[in-house]
Amino acid sequence: MAAHLRALGFRVENYSRGIPWAEEERILVLDLYLRSGRLDKTDPRVEELCRVLDALTVHSTGSDPHHGRSTDTVALKLGNFAWLDPNEKGGASNFARGDADVWDRYASDEDALGAIVAAIQQERGLPAERPAEPPRQRVSRVAVEAQKVEQFQFSVPGHDIVASRREQGLVLTYVEYLESQGHTVSRGKYRPDGSDSVLASDLVDETDRVLYEAKGDVRRASVRMAIGQLLDYRRFEPPSTRLAVLLPRMPAQDLIDLILTVPATAVWRTTNSFASLQP
Known part of the structure; x- marks a missing residue:
């Protein structure tokens, strides 16, 4: 019935x-x-x-x-x-x-x-209990290349999609700049303990040991997000690794001051090159 x-x-x-x-x-x-x-x-x-x-x-x-x-x-x-x-x-x-x-x-x-x-x-059910695994590699290096945007923030409709596209172009341009200076670059991939998820940084300058997080705009929310991501990734890198926020143009002085308190470097694109402030 x-x-x-x-x-x-x-x-x-x-x-x-x-x-x-x-x-x-x-x-x-x-x-x-x-x-x-x-x-x-x-x-x-x-x-x-x-x-x-x-x-x-x-x-x-x-x-x-x-x-x-x-x-x-x-x-x-x-x-x-x-x-x-x-x-x-x-x-x-x-x-x-x-x-x-x-x-x-x-x-x-x-x-x-x-x-x-x-x-x-999706009717895939709960994951089966897995046998104990040997320790997995927590950090790996991959080439920097044009990549799919892994996640968008939609706080401002359409704005963040454009910013993410600009971010990719900014990273690739900066990679060309670093390589022209003889630097070796890569991306870091990090696997937190007890998790199947993988975090990925935007850029690692292997020559100068600098970890970069790029943003496609200079909004306060974007700079704050970049700082949080850098602090998350730094746990997996050697203690000597320095941090840097890569931006499409010079941010407001207050945001520069915020970045320097981390401490981190602010790097931005200029007409013909890149400029930075050191902590």
Whole structure:
């Protein structure tokens, strides 16, 4: 009967407490909680998540694969995560051990959580437990070449796409300049411990041991982002490595002062060459 009603477009909810929460379900609820916080059962985002949970096949071993998580139960599960969240007051204190396990594993690693959520939504399931691996190389060098933009920031529609394209051209022009001076250049690729993700710097001057992060504009937000990226990458480089922000033109004096406090070098393009200030 339930399957027939669903085929007609009805939503059938099963309020039985006999169906345990699967890890995939907890992960999707945690993802919603971290994005939106505690939500009332009438919130459209809760209703949408119920539809997503209803489509999962994690309970397909029974006679009816559609377990029908209700908006009430999803709202309560959000409350469980609120109780586990040290930044929140209140919430449902009767959380399950599985809730705490998912919170401990993913609440502090939202990059990993996003990858797992994508895998669940694409019906690829949870990654299998892998055997212990030998230590992997944390740092590798690759050639500097025209590259795909790995990520865009869309805070200003269209602006950041243009800036990213300018950034690539700026890097390649500066590579030509350094190589004309007899320098050897590369890009650094870094693998943080315990992560499958790989970070990539824009440019490393192997001759002078300078790590560069380029930006296609001189906005404060871009300079601050470059500084953060440089500090992240520097952990993987030798202690003697110096830092530099590569820009398309001379930034405002206040931004130069900010860069120098890191300390780092500000390098920018001029009419015929490049100029810089040393820390």
